[in-house]
Amino acid sequence: LSRVPAFKSSAWLVFWTLALAYFLSYFFRSANAVIAPELSTELRLSSGDLGLMTSLFYLSFAGSQIPIGWALDTYGVRIVQPVLLSVAVLGSLLFSVSSSLVTAGLARALLGIGLAGCLMAAFKAFAQWFPPERQATITGYLMALGVLGALGASTPLALISSQTGWRSVFVYGAGLTVIAAALIALIVRDAPQTAAPRAVQSRAESLSPAASSFNFLDPTLLRIALINFFGAGGLLSIQTLWGGKFLFDVYGLAKPQVGELLTVLNLGVLIGYGAI
Numbered sequence: 001l002s003r004v005p006a007f008k009s010s011a012w013l014v015f016w017t018l019a020l021a022y023f024l025s026y027f028f029r030s031a032n033a034v035i036a037p038e039l040s041t042e043l044r045l046s047s048g049d050l051g052l053m054t055s056l057f058y059l060s061f062a063g064s065q066i067p068i069g070w071a072l073d074t075y076g077v078r079i080v081q082p083v084l085l086s087v088a089v090l091g092s093l094l095f096s097v098s099s100s101l102v103t104a105g106l107a108r109a110l111l112g113i114g115l116a117g118c119l120m121a122a123f124k125a126f127a128q129w130f131p132p133e134r135q136a137t138i139t140g141y142l143m144a145l146g147v148l149g150a151l152g153a154s155t156p157l158a159l160i161s162s163q164t165g166w167r168s169v170f171v172y173g174a175g176l177t178v179i180a181a182a183l184i185a186l187i188v189r190d191a192p193q194t195a196a197p198r199a200v201q202s203r204a205e206s207l208s209p210a211a212s213s214f215n216f217l218d219p220t221l222l223r224i225a226l227i228n229f230f231g232a233g234g235l236l237s238i239q240t241l242w243g244g245k246f247l248f249d250v251y252g253l254a255k256p257q258v259g260e261l262l263t264v265l266n267l268g269v270l271i272g273y274g275a276i
Helices: 011-030 032-042 047-063 065-075 077-096 101-115 118-129 132-152 155-164 166-187 219-249 255-274
Strands: none
Touching (some): 011 166, 047 065, 077 101, 132 155, 155 255, 219 255
């Protein structure tokens, strides 16, 4: 893949290409909230089974972060991301034909691995393509566009799955993921050709060697981790599964109504990210 010539790239072309992959990541992680009744019925899943199957996405997603970080540093975004997205394609296709908790759980785990690099790959590329003073703003844009994937997994997914069935949605999703992988391979470069790669110094590197070896205990990192654990973790659990399940089971709402309420939730998240 590294020998395949890339098209002439610009910073914003790189941004939109990687944003498409992050959009798909958010779509796949959020889809179960709307199709939970069909999954429970067709795959004969209890609420516990449904939660376990959905959580396998996040377990594999989290477990992949450190090796993916190493791979991105070693081989670059243009090589690593298409390979990972190929795993996501396999997971999406397997999910579309799943008939049990085992196959659905394996499919979700593959999706988690395949989509685990979308955010980190974008951050790594943006560090080279955009100046340091623009990083926070560009990150906010990316996060906001990612939430559009969750919006796509609310009312639009409810309408499409009602017409064609939930399995076809994952076949279409696999096709879009193939397109995203191809675009990254053709368009994204790890740094502009006209400039030397920008050195990105971490806070740990600015410390003494002894201190940098304990960067996982850095107070700043721990504070950020706690915010994400309780804040982002709570949001994702509601946004990607239990919000929809609650509306179906407790209020007895139909799929279009659940999709509409999840759309309102995701619009709130979109506004929040866009305001960063």
